[in-house]
Amino acid sequence: MGKKIIILGAGFGGLCISNILRKNLDHTNDIIVIDKKDSFMMGLTNLWILDGRRRLENSKIPLTNLKSKGITFIQDEIIKIDTKSKIVKTLLHVDQSYDFLVIALGAEMSTNMIPGFNLHNNFNLYDGESIPSLRKQILSLEKGKIAIVIMGFPYKCPPAPYESALIIDQIIRNFDRRNQIDIDVYFPSILPLPVVGEQTNSKLIFMLKKQNVNLFPNYSLKEVHHYNLEFHNGQKKEYDILAGIPFHFPPDVIKKSGLIEPKGNWISVNKFTLETRFKDVFAIGDxxxxxxxxxxxxPKAGIFAEGQARSVASQILHKISKCSQEYPILEFDGKGFCFMETGNGKAGFIDTNFYNSDGAITILKEPSTTYYKKKINFEKHRIKEWL
Ligand SMILES: Cc1cc2nc3c(=O)[nH]c(=O)nc-3n(C[C@H](O)[C@H](O)[C@H](O)COP(=O)(O)OP(=O)(O)OC[C@H]3O[C@@H](n4cnc5c(N)ncnc54)[C@H](O)[C@@H]3O)c2cc1C
Known part of the structure; x- marks a missing residue:
């Protein structure tokens, strides 16, 4: 008898694990992916839409493509996860029972918690749908201030707000308006990237200052008034265009289904195996x-969701396979990397190891066109592999 493996979420983690399992399991085993969206778009393409190299329409890949890989895709909203009866409930379809469950539902985002943010035609920098209009506004701004505001921690892809600042810098330099437009980045911490060491932060600050990007540490946004930002430290700052990085929190269904421990904010898992406290239920990614x-x-980043997906896939294969030696268990090793865009077709390379025994290590390598090309291939390769 085959097993039924249900994967909740068709994002970075869900697509990676469903494809690995499908390639390694015969068709007596069902692999079912459930997501409320009908398409996948990699977060990093937001930056390419911002700098005009990519269009939103060309960035979304239909999830129905999973069918051609032998993976069942159900488009529906997950409304309950019952770990006792091993059943997942969705809004429109019949309840699904599972042998193994992988929760890869990512993080929800909202700008609602900041009074005034949604009233004044401001932009969510992490919502692909709003990037084309943000770009349009930037292109039409002749002078003034562009504010990028990080509302709180944690948020996904920690370097992305700074990449956006450097991309915007490049856009307005190309129009010869850099002297008339300020780029101001506000963040509620001492260092721009609290998750990495001081050395990487120093390099990042140097890069940003070199391009005249203004940094405002310890600025936690309280309220947005008409073209005016009010911060918890009492400061008020003017802006003409506001791009916010919203608050992140777990999807409602996770909170309702008792998957978060009383004192936790997110699902806690074994750091090496991604097991939750429920049997045969794993959680990966954001x-x-x-x-x-x-x-x-x-950090909340696709590369870690992917590393965790590989680990969980190995454990499921190890359990299901008749010849378990064929599938050794891979533990998640806390390693990851990303390509940090710096504008002008260049990217730096950030290499990290969060499980290093002497403390987490992060190295930022100098921007180059080679890393930028590698970033393009990063997306291309995964889309081809997964969809
Ligand atoms: C601007 C930007 C740039 C980025 N750049 C990088 C980068 O360079 N490198 C990198 O590694 N990461 C990057 N990231 C981060 C990366 O996109 C995320 O960390 C990654 O997508 C997390 O994967 P995940 O599988 O955990 O969740 P997601 O990819 O977010 O997938 C979660 C899925 O669950 C679905 N879902 C949620 N709730 C429900 C429900 N109730 N019912 C049905 N479906 C539901 C959602 O629709 C979604 O498709 C970037 C992100 C942004 C915004």
Whole structure:
């Protein structure tokens, strides 16, 4: 008898694990992916839409493509996860029972918690749908201030707000308006990237200052008034265009289904195996929290969702396979990388190891066109592999 493996969420983690399982399991085993969306768009393409190299319409890949890979895709909203009866309930379809469940539901985002943000035609920098109009506004701004505001921690892809600042810098330089337009980045911490070490932060600050990007540490946004930002430290700052990085929180269904421990904010998992406290239920990616110490956790980034997906896939294959030696268990190793865009067709390379025994390590390598090309291939390769 085959097994039924249900994967909740067709984002970075869900697509990676469903494809690995499908390639390694015969068709007596069902692999079912459920997502409320009908398409996948990699977060990093937001930056390419911002800099005009990519259009939104060309960035979304239909999830029905999973069918051609032998993976069942159900488009529906998950409304309940019952770990006792091993059943997942969705809004429109019949309840689904499972042998193994992988929760890869990511993080929800909202700008609603900041009074005034949604009233004044401001932009959510993490919502692909709003990027084309943000770009349009930037192109039409002749002078003034562009504010990028990080509302709170944690948020996904920590370097992305700074990449956006450098891309916007490049856009307005190309129009010869850089002297008339300020780029101001506000963040509620001392360092721009609290999750990485001081050396990487120094390099990043140097890069940003070199391009005249103004940094405002310890600025936590309280309220947005008409072209005016009010911060918890009492400061008020003017802006002409506001791009916010919204608050992140787990999807409602996770909170309602008792998957978050009383004192937690996200699903807690075993840091090596991604097992939850429920049998045969794993959680991967942004929906989890893996604390490294009192201050930092493994960042919310696709590359970690993917590493965790590989680990969980190996464990499911190990359990299901008749010849378990064929599938050794891979533990998640806390390693990851990303290409940090700096504008002008260049990207730096950030290499990290959060489980290093002497403390987390992060290295930022100099921007180059080679890393930028690697970033393009990063997306291309995964889309081809997964969809
Ligand atoms: C601007 C930007 C740039 C980025 N750049 C990078 C980068 O360079 N490298 C990198 O590694 N990461 C990057 N990221 C981060 C990356 O996109 C996320 O960390 C990654 O997508 C997390 O994967 P996931 O599988 O955990 O969740 P997601 O990819 O967010 O997938 C979660 C899925 O669950 C679905 N879902 C949620 N709730 C429900 C429900 N109740 N019912 C049905 N479906 C539901 C959602 O529709 C979604 O499709 C970037 C993100 C942004 C915004």
């Amino acid at each position: 929906v989890t929290e893996i604390k490294i110490n009192d201050i930092i956790a493994v």
